[in-house]
Amino acid sequence: MFSTTKKIGILGGGQLGKMLCLAAANWDFKTYILDPTEGCPASQVCTSHTLGDFNNYDDVLAFGRDKDLLTIEIEHVNTDALRELKKQGKTIHPDPDILDIIKDKGLQKEFYQKHDIPTARFELFKDEKALVKAVDEGKWKFPFVQKTRTAGYDGKGVAVLRSKEDLNTKLLKGACLAEALADIQVEIAVIAAKNPAGDVAVFPSVEMDFHPEANLVEFLLCPARISNLVAAEAEALAERVIRQLDLCGLLAVELFLTKSGDLLVNESAPRPHNSGHHTIDSAITSQYEQHLRAINDLPLGAGTQQVAAALMLNLLGEDGYKGPVRYEGVEECLSLEGVHIHLYGKAQTSPFRKMGHVSITADSVEAAIEKADFVKKHLKVLSK
Ligand SMILES: Nc1ncnc2c1ncn2[C@@H]1O[C@H](COP(=O)(O)OP(=O)(O)O)[C@@H](O)[C@H]1O
Numbered sequence: 001m002f003s004t005t006k007k008i009g010i011l012g013g014g015q016l017g018k019m020l021c022l023a024a025a026n027w028d029f030k031t032y033i034l035d036p037t038e039g040c041p042a043s044q045v046c047t048s049h050t051l052g053d054f055n056n057y058d059d060v061l062a063f064g065r066d067k068d069l070l071t072i073e074i075e076h077v078n079t080d081a082l083r084e085l086k087k088q089g090k091t092i093h094p095d096p097d098i099l100d101i102i103k104d105k106g107l108q109k110e111f112y113q114k115h116d117i118p119t120a121r122f123e124l125f126k127d128e129k130a131l132v133k134a135v136d137e138g139k140w141k142f143p144f145v146q147k148t149r150t151a152g153y154d155g156k157g158v159a160v161l162r163s164k165e166d167l168n169t170k171l172l173k174g175a176c177l178a179e180a181l182a183d184i185q186v187e188i189a190v191i192a193a194k195n196p197a198g199d200v201a202v203f204p205s206v207e208m209d210f211h212p213e214a215n216l217v218e219f220l221l222c223p224a225r226i227s228n229l230v231a232a233e234a235e236a237l238a239e240r241v242i243r244q245l246d247l248c249g250l251l252a253v254e255l256f257l258t259k260s261g262d263l264l265v266n267e268s269a270p271r272p273h274n275s276g277h278h279t280i281d282s283a284i285t286s287q288y289e290q291h292l293r294a295i296n297d298l299p300l301g302a303g304t305q306q307v308a309a310a311l312m313l314n315l316l317g318e319d320g321y322k323g324p325v326r327y328e329g330v331e332e333c334l335s336l337e338g339v340h341i342h343l344y345g346k347a348q349t350s351p352f353r354k355m356g357h358v359s360i361t362a363d364s365v366e367a368a369i370e371k372a373d374f375v376k377k378h379l380k381v382l383s384k
């Protein structure tokens with residue numbers, strides 16, 4: 001239902017929260033942020049910022065009390081408090097029970113398995129010692145991937161184990177899963193949205209290229225350079241996942257296209273996603289507007305319609321620079337047509353910190369790549 005007096009609470013006030021608030025402001029929606037950091041990106045554009053921990057039961061409960069609708073920009077939040085708020089009659093999207101599945105990579109993988117959604121073979125272990133035992137018994141052979149079940153992000157809970165030596169140096173502690181190493185041709189992300197009426201809209205497939213050191217997406221391209229058939233398959237898979245989860249809001253589904261041509265679901269994120277930033281500048285409906293449409297029970301926008309080819313470049317803090325941020329080369333880049341600079345408003349930079357992004361729109365992906373080379377050369381995140 002459309003209402004400009006409804007109070008929308010958002011758990012998390014990072015850049016995704018900021019862009020969600022900016023989209024909400026277009027419709028005069030009131031946005032309330034819960035985040036522990038004074039001056040966090042969303043605090044600069046929301047209606048009101050409450051300082052508090054979105055992982056703390058009491059903080060989330062107190063924050064939710066006077067809100068009508070609650071959503072998230074990060075999945076690692078206190079879902080017990082959200083369940084209590086739901087009991088009290090608040091609308092919560094996505095549902096806390098779904099968040100609990102997604103927050104735990106083990107439960108997430110079991111969900112895919114149970115619903116016949118293709119995913120890399122895996123096994124859960126109660127801790128890293130149990131995994132080492134399975135290796136000793138010959139049940140898991142190198143190379144394979146180890147992932148921590150909870151709290152991993154931006155590659156931090158992921159280790160590729162290639163030899164016995166890696167067990168001493170790279171092994172991650174705690175409850176984990178082992179996963180077969182996929183022979184990846186290209187990584188793809190597809191963002192789907194579902195509203196309470198059950199309508200689903202899917203954004204076109206995006207190709208993700210990773211920074212070799214930082215394990216962060218360095219740039220992404222839309223449409224992905226894959227066949228129409230594979231793109232349609234990936235988009236259909238994303239729709240299947242959001243329908244099976246019965247999630248209301250956005251779901252970003254990360255997939256691997258293997259060298260033998262199979263599509264595997266890697267993981268999903270129940271919120272706006274890095275791989276949808278470009279939609280602000282290149283699609284008829286941005287992912288942020290789409291999320292607001294979905295959680296407010298409004299008709300979904302034309303997510304599938306891109307008005308231009310797009311490339312998204314993460315602006316990462318330059319290696320070797322730490323402290324108050326300074327941007328170099330903005331003027332040169334703005335003189336180029338189709339260059340859209342988004343700065344998140346983080347006061348401090350450090351090596352590889354996500355400080356902003358640049359979306360480049362052009363007639364073709366190739367033309368966008370050319371402009372990206374210029375931007376990469378000139379636009380730098382340094383410190384004073
Ligand atoms: N089974 C796998 N085979 C090959 N590479 C993988 C596998 N799982 C993860 N990776 C690589 O590690 C990256 C991060 O893993 P992911 O599970 O997406 O964790 P995060 O939550 O940090 O994004 C992936 O984008 C991919 O490049």
Ligand SMILES: [Mg+2]
Nearest residue numbers: 154155254267
């Ligand atoms: Mg990932």
